[in-house]
Amino acid sequence: MIPTVEQVRAMTSLLVEREELLAVAKFLKTDPQLQFDFCSCVTAVDYLKQDCIEVVYHLYSVALKHGPIALKVRAPRALDQCRVPSLTPVWRGCEFQEREAFDLYGVKFDGHPDLRRILMWDEFVDHPMRKDYVPPSAMEAKK
């Protein structure tokens, strides 16, 4: 399938299907005219109204000194279906940033070598950056 291409203020965004993410990423990295060898920023956005979580990768090319291009992929918000393929095997720099997205948004990255919480402690159960997150202060008010 052809990915959705969007141009917002000189930044190109590619919205791809989950199944094609890994292949697109490898192509962007290895194609001699593109050579996006530097994955700068990885993060997730919770779109509550569209019922999806979007993972965004910002890519640059150190070799050809161009970029950025945003690579986007969407997953359903339900915790058991919220999974996308990990790009850590392609760009090592995704490792900690994908862990952060998992920690704060609950996105599971298939193929990630070490998917654990990174900023919150291990016993923490919720994902605090989700838009419907209820902070513990609301629990305290119940007492």
Place this chain on the structure above:
Amino acid sequence: MSTIETQMLEVSLGPQHPSTHGVFRMDVVLDGEYVVKLKPVMGYLHRNHEQIGEKMTWLGSMPYTDRLDYFCSMTNNWAYALSVEKMAGIKVPERAEYIRVIMAELTRLLNHACAVGFLLSDCGAWFTPVLYALRERERILDFFETVSGARMMCNYMRFGGVRVDLDEQSLAMARAIVARWPAFLDEFEKLMTENEVLLARTQRVGILPRELAINASVSGPVARASGVAYDIRKVDKYGVYDRFDFRVPVGETGDTFDRFMIRILEMRESVKILHQALRDIPSGPCIAPESKLRGFKVPAGDGYGRIESPKGELGFYLVSEGGAKPYRYHVRPPSFVNLTILEDMCLGHKVADAIIILGSIDIVLGEVDR
């Protein structure tokens, strides 16, 4: 002959140890003195900065960015302002661009001076080098205080410019700091760069190969020490950086010594930029007239802005729905991403070297944990 039974030793380095530069922990597995496994543990300073950012107005987050990398509030302000300006299409007046360059390069001077000072502290040169660095840093902090009213939490930049203009007196103050800096560097280098202990402790220690540095998204002085000639000031040419004549120093081996040396060389280049900026600064307004403090809104869409902060690539990913608050506010902190390859650099080295390698990455936990 019976062999003596040995076993691996698990040590938790930190979080309350001066050599971890804040509340950072390394879970290390040791074979004798050698590191066979190292897992960074962070989050002790986590305050969900990004969620706070999503509940504040666009401008309301500006003082919070000071607290990310609390050594370099000026560059944090600039990165955030730059990203928002990009999305809102605000043009920054020329004088403000020059003031921003002056502030950012002074920040680079103080950050790099402290980074090498603390690195030498980690090597065992207790306090003398770092106090030399802090002595010089004080002058810059005094300057920041004169201009912005605060030493470290400057909250100085606004969308479309800077909060207060530099008068002739404060410009003279900045010129005096810059004029003095090369003498400090010469003195510092005379004391340190050819010091035998420093060479023995840092050369061929913690080598980061060029390919791994790129692949692991390492940026800033750490990447350049590994031979990656990539400086966002040169590549993106944000602000007015294309007008200045400066070079990008690049290391050869990517060891800890290169990471030490690259910071000294970058300070010399920053002094060059500062001389030019303080000479050429034009007159005019210091903030764009269309910039609003109240009721400021950003058109819907998303945007990514980044600058070369002293520690590496500092980026902001922002999503706007057209309202008074950002829908998504994400910080891409350089020291957090640079920690990805800490284990690779430390494997096979002694535990004492792991401390130096961590020191040479130059992390600030306010930014790592957010």
